[in-house]
Each structure stands twice: as C-alpha cells, then as structure tokens.
Amino acid sequence: MKLAGQTIELLKKEIILEWRSKYAFNGILLYIVSTVFVCYISFNLNPGFKQTPGYPIVWNILFWIIMLFASVNAIAKSFLQESKARLLYYYTIAHPQAIILSKTIYNTLLMSLLSMLALVVYLLFFPSKVDDILYYFITVLLGSMSFSTVFTMISAIASKAGNNGTLMAILSFPVVIPVILLLVKVSKAAMDGIDRSLSLNNIGILVAINVIVIASSLILFPFLWRD
Amino acid sequence: MKFIYKTWWKVLAVVLVFYTLISGLLFQVPRLDILHETIRNLYFHVPMWMAMLTALVISVYYSILYLRTGKEEHDLAAVECVNTGMIFYGLGLITGMLWAKYTWGEYWSGDPKQNSAAIAFLLYCAYLVLRNSIDEEQTRAKISAIYNIFAFPIMIVLLFILPRMTDSLHPGGAGGNPGFNKYDLDSHMRMVLYPAFLGWSLLSLWIATIRYRIRLIEHKKNAIN
Numbered sequence: 001m002k003l004a005g006q007t008i009e010l011l012k013k014e015i016i017l018e019w020r021s022k023y024a025f026n027g028i029l030l031y032i033v034s035t036v037f038v039c040y041i042s043f044n045l046n047p048g049f050k051q052t053p054g055y056p057i058v059w060n061i062l063f064w065i066i067m068l069f070a071s072v073n074a075i076a077k078s079f080l081q082e083s084k085a086r087l088l089y090y091y092t093i094a095h096p097q098a099i100i101l102s103k104t105i106y107n108t109l110l111m112s113l114l115s116m117l118a119l120v121v122y123l124l125f126f127p128s129k130v131d132d133i134l135y136y137f138i139t140v141l142l143g144s145m146s147f148s149t150v151f152t153m154i155s156a157i158a159s160k161a162g163n164n165g166t167l168m169a170i171l172s173f174p175v176v177i178p179v180i181l182l183l184v185k186v187s188k189a190a191m192d193g194i195d196r197s198l199s200l201n202n203i204g205i206l207v208a209i210n211v212i213v214i215a216s217s218l219i220l221f222p223f224l225w226r227d
Numbered sequence: 228m229k230f231i232y233k234t235w236w237k238v239l240a241v242v243l244v245f246y247t248l249i250s251g252l253l254f255q256v257p258r259l260d261i262l263h264e265t266i267r268n269l270y271f272h273v274p275m276w277m278a279m280l281t282a283l284v285i286s287v288y289y290s291i292l293y294l295r296t297g298k299e300e301h302d303l304a305a306v307e308c309v310n311t312g313m314i315f316y317g318l319g320l321i322t323g324m325l326w327a328k329y330t331w332g333e334y335w336s337g338d339p340k341q342n343s344a345a346i347a348f349l350l351y352c353a354y355l356v357l358r359n360s361i362d363e364e365q366t367r368a369k370i371s372a373i374y375n376i377f378a379f380p381i382m383i384v385l386l387f388i389l390p391r392m393t394d395s396l397h398p399g400g401a402g403g404n405p406g407f408n409k410y411d412l413d414s415h416m417r418m419v420l421y422p423a424f425l426g427w428s429l430l431s432l433w434i435a436t437i438r439y440r441i442r443l444i445e446h447k448k449n450a451i452n
Binding site: 153157160161162164167170171173174175177178181201202205208209212213216217220223224 | 346
C-alpha cells in the first residue's frame, strides 16, 4: 500500500505545518466568530424576533450559510498556499492521488473541528431548541465532510485557473447547492426531533454525492496537476 | 468522426422533427383535467431535455478523449457540444415555464425539478466562465475538460435523482418513475414522443457539428504553419 503510506505522510506534513503556524485554524475561527457576532447584533436590532415561529428556520439556515462561506474561505487556500516550487517537489516524490487524498482528509479534519466549535459558539449567541442534539452534531460533521470533498477539488481547479475568489465561488456553489439542500433538510429534522430513520434516505444521498465527488477527484486530479 | 459528414442522419432529423411537429399538433391526445390540450407540449418540452442530454453526454465523451489524447479538436468538439446543450437547456426551461403557466398557474412555481434545473444551468454557465478566465489554450482545454467531467455527475444527480426524492409537480415525484404512464394510457403518445426524442437529439447533434466545423476552420486559419 504505497498510496496509503504516502497519503499518511502527506497528511502528517499538513497537520504539522498547520500546528506550527495555526494560521488557517485561528483565521477561520475568528472569521466564524465575527460573522456570528455580526448576525447576533443585527438580529438584536429587532427585539422579539426570537419568539416568532420563523426563528428556528432562520436559525438553521443561517448556520449553514455561515458554514458555507467559512469553508469556502478555509479550503480555497489549500492549494493557494503551496508555492510552485514546493508543488513541483511533491510531484516528483508522491503519487498525485496521494496529494489530493491527503488534502481532502486534512480539510475534512480541519472543517470538522471548526464546525464543532462554530456550532458551540453559535448556540451560545443564538440559543435555540434542538431536540436531537446528537443527530444535529452528526449532520454538522457530515456537512463539513461534504464541503471539504467538493471544495478541495474545486480549489485545485481554481488554483490552476489564476486562483481568484470569484472563480472559486462560481465553480463551487452550483456543485454544493444540492449538498446544502440536503443538509438543511436533515438538520431541520434533527431540530424538530423527527424520528432518525426518516432522514436516512437523505443521508444516503449525501454519502452517495460524497462518494461520487471523491471518486471523480481521484480520477481527474492526476490530469489536473500535470503541466 | 466520419459520421458527422454523412447526410442520411440529417435528413432523418428533419423528417422526424417535421413528423413530430405535424402529428404532435394534430394527432389525438388523451383528455385530462387541468392539462387538456397543453398535454401536446409533452412532445416539445421533454425532447428539449433529451437533446440537451445528448449534447452534454457527447461533450463529456470528448472531454475524456481530450484528456487521453490532448488533441485540440476534441476540446473544440466538447465546448461546442456544451454551447449547443445550453441552447436546448434554455429552450427546455422556456417550454417548461410556458407549460407551467397554463397548468400550475405560475411561470416559476419553485418546483424541485425547476430549481434543480436552474442550479444545473449555473453549473454549465460556470463552465463557460471558467473557459473565459484562462488565456493559455492548452491549460484552458485541460482544465475545462476536467471541470466538464466533474460537473456531469452532479448535473445527473440534480436533474434526475434529487427531484425524485421529494414531492414534485412534475410526474415522478416522491420516488416514482417519471415515465409517462400516467398520461399515455392509449400509448398513442409514444408514437410521437419517441421519434421526437430521436429527432431533436439528432438536430442538436447537427447544430453542434456545424458549430464544431466552423470552429475547426477558424482554428486552422489561426494556426501557424
């Protein structure tokens, strides 16, 4: 298993690099906290909103929108921060599939951690009744995994195409909309405490989308990095 | 590629499209509530999506071929197929919206399939923007081929899988098969619908080949010998 060994080594390298600077982690965490705080202040301008029946719906959707933009920003730089010379070095020593796989796994770990913290901060500022909190957490984990798989591949494409933020957004949002729709549906069901077995269908599609995205990035990335 | 220079299938396309135009408007159709005579739009709305799908499938095929061989013509074929697919995409949306106005009451009723179609439309718009953002020809060809292959399964999920999972105004919502069994009880409609699929698909192929051949001439003219 040469591929697995290489993937683990590259993953270790990513984590060590991040551990030394803690730039991505702290940066995105601050991004999330400030966004949540802006939302908190803005919503407080309208007293009594928390008692309205629309509040849980807004609560759920707002959380996913914040996570969407946070993950775009977090993952967009996964190929940006690599210098051209260093990328060239990787390509001489590692398999391309190991590179994309290690990036995807690293982003998944980073986003899972961040989204957990984000959810805690969000619940702190916007208290809401979540009936099935464990299931909501699982949905959030699944969501951060789905965002990571999609955005890692798109950021690889965008980095080859001049690397601007606009391109990253327009390329990834249509791909990620079905994921968001499913996530909002599943997480709303978790909020309302609807029986878990009823959401299994949607979770199945989410997992299937992830498998498709990972499979196509594994197939396509070797073509992408060759210049 | 010899196929695109043949004449017989172009004649077939014209014959089939005229056949569906005439028989689609004149043949007997089942009388159903709400739908009434608008059911004839089935012969024009659904084949647009078939034509789009044909063009996009061929485009993915040429994108894969481009990645394997690196020939510039394959990239031209892929992009012209997407352009043609987009025309039929637009026509499919417009015919659907007109039909929706008369049966559901609104041009846009937020039906899952309509929304999915709009998102998938954005997906292919992004493909065209991506192409414009890269100047270097080979990089552009390679990256847009990769994005085209990446986008295709997502488009399939959006148009053909997700709408079936929820309640939809389109036939086949909530886990059903979006076949036409509900409508063509007397199977008269199949006699028009299936030739329409083939006719419009061939027509879209024809448009794509003409555009491709124009691009090929331009490409050869600009080449440095």
